[in-house]
Amino acid sequence: MTTNEMYETYGASDAGAVGKGQDNDAWLTACAAPGRHWLRLSGVLRTLETLFTITRWGALAWTAQAVMDRARAHERWGLVAIAVTGVLVVGVGWTAGTLAERGARAVATGLRQQLTGALLPTAGRISETGPAEAAWAMVDLADDVADFHAQTVPLNRSAPLSMTAVLAVTAAVHWPAAIVLVLTTALLPLNMRLAGLFAQHGADRQSAATRHLNAVVLDSFRGMRTLRELGAVGRRSRTLATAAEQLNKATMSVLRRAFLSGMVMDVVITFSIAVNATYIGLSLLGYVQVPHAPRLDLFTGLLVLLVCPMYFAPMRARASAFHRRERAVIAAATIRDIVKDTPAEVARAAAPQLTEPVGVSLTAVRFRYGGADHDTIHADAEFPPGTWTVITGASGSGKSTLLSLIAGLRRPSAGSVRWQTSSERQAPALGGCAWVGQQTVLLDATVRDNIRLGRPGAAEQQIRQAVDAAGLSAVIEDLPEGLNTRLGEGGWGVSTGEARRIAIARAFLRGARLWLLDEPTAHLDADSEREVVEALRRATDGCTVVIATHSFTLAAAADTVLAIDDGVLHDARPVNAR
Known part of the structure; x- marks a missing residue:
């Protein structure tokens, strides 16, 4: 089921909070679709585990009766039954897990595939998601829902089959004990509902504190150099400590609520078992x-005492699920807000136009x-091929x-963006153009691996061609291990200008015939800018x-210069012919 199918199936959020909550619940349920087959099989095996456990306790009670009656043959068969059913219980339980x-x-x-499609640039996605929330959703929230x-x-x-089986066995061997179980059961749903309502507020506070801490940590790492230059590291550390303390308090509040509601349930369950044991x-x-x-x-007495706790085990698990559910609802709502406006179909990457x-x-x-x-943008323009x-x-x-509209990273609110060749006219296709941005992203890998990102299957000869085209040959020769030289994360080991040329080699390797460049010479000195x-x-x-760009050097090298003022693209004026 695709993101849009899920969204269209369950509809947009209603104006009221109740409608929105129902939509989130429905969306949370739909999230289980990829693993529902395995999870249902696990449920079947959990039921078999309960049946085998009842059989094991019956064998134990039978063996105890045989020991009391000095029936040696029954003792031996009872021990065999205990061993066999014990193996079955362990095996079925392990398989179910x-x-x-x-x-x-x-x-x-x-969920992570949906988030990837929503968080990575896609044709049609307009809303933006902060990096802290994106990381939180990808790493933590997907696991909360799963x-x-x-x-x-x-x-x-x-649970229904297991509880029915335990109740049926109890009623078959001694019906008064089954009546005690039934009467006690009536007290538990109310307690479970109160537990869920009690936990919701705490889960909301914990979610907000987690989001805040993620943002503080991410911003601190990204701005560490600036913080150090401003002498603000100490203040930032106190901010980080405060955010961590808020999360700690929210988490402890959730744990206290869970402990209190669990304690109330334990009192009810213990009372029921104690009544049966006393009777x-x-x-x-x-x-x-x-x-x-x-x-x-x-x-019969030992069997009833052994199976009674099994009757309440699914209720204990369901009480625990109440607390997990509050976290999952919050997680699903956050993930849904990220993915709900992602289009059902994203334009596929165009095959590089190698000749045109x-x-x-x-x-x-x-x-x-x-x-x-x-x-933000008002634009009417034509960019002729080859200019x-x-x-x-x-x-x-x-x-x-x-530039992001031309690349297809965003969809225009009105109007149209088209790529055209002599043979066809189409909407922008992700991957069909080469992009060199203001910040050159270099991985903690070799120079060869960083260039090969443009085409992972590129042959050595193609990489060498990209190196030559980007003017990197002399730079590569000066590196300790040539193309095998490992660059630190962010490009440690090469200058800013050399890093830009690695990005150019990477773009060249793609083979795309449309290049979009966002300030490719920013922060470079005159010599480095000329080389780039x-x-x-x-x-x-x-x-x-x-x-x-703001660069006069690049403007002088262009066929046409357009000026943009408050989002309005002015008519082109010719500069020179290259």
């Missing part, structure tokens, strides 16, 4: 005799961020947003290039 884990992994994987389903789906299948003990001693009740002996440049057409394009009261176009403008004027521009000229020969 394995299937539940497999189902949980399938649920978590399904763990909840791994517990509740098998339980929903096994059976007095009956065996001859002090109590219920009219028309069957006679109690060691076998790609032109770009913007027709009455408008773009507005969610919640904004005005358009260099520079877009200039003040910071925040919309240059990067315009020369590398771009070589790598983009015959390609269509659109550049957002």
